[in-house]
Amino acid sequence: MNRFLTMRRLSLLFFAIFGVLVAGTLLVQRFWIAPAERCEKGGQWWYAEERRCVTPIYLPNITKRAPGVSRAEASNEQNRELIEIEARLKAAKAARDAATERERADFAAKQGR
Numbered sequence: 001m002n003r004f005l006t007m008r009r010l011s012l013l014f015f016a017i018f019g020v021l022v023a024g025t026l027l028v029q030r031f032w033i034a035p036a037e038r039c040e041k042g043g044q045w046w047y048a049e050e051r052r053c054v055t056p057i058y059l060p061n062i063t064k065r066a067p068g069v070s071r072a073e074a075s076n077e078q079n080r081e082l083i084e085i086e087a088r089l090k091a092a093k094a095a096r097d098a099a100t101e102r103e104r105a106d107f108a109a110k111q112g113r
Helices: 007-041 059-063 071-111
Strands: 045-047 052-054
Touching (some): 007 052
């Protein structure tokens, strides 16, 4: 009686499946895991969603804060600057308003009102 799955065919099938699984494992290692490890070893960040190696950006370059200054300290400093600017603008507006009132009073005095 001829059997379809002889010992020779079973061993060839086993080694073929084993070879495909080993090759698949090596391909996953080569094209999926190794790029992430190379990227992180180079000091960059691995962005897994897009499978890209990206360069981290130094935060003070973006925020224009001095290194070591917290967000709260930088915010307080900026708020102080804004308050000073608002005070100068308020003083300038008050000076303009006073000058306008003086000119109105001079004009009214000249008109005899």
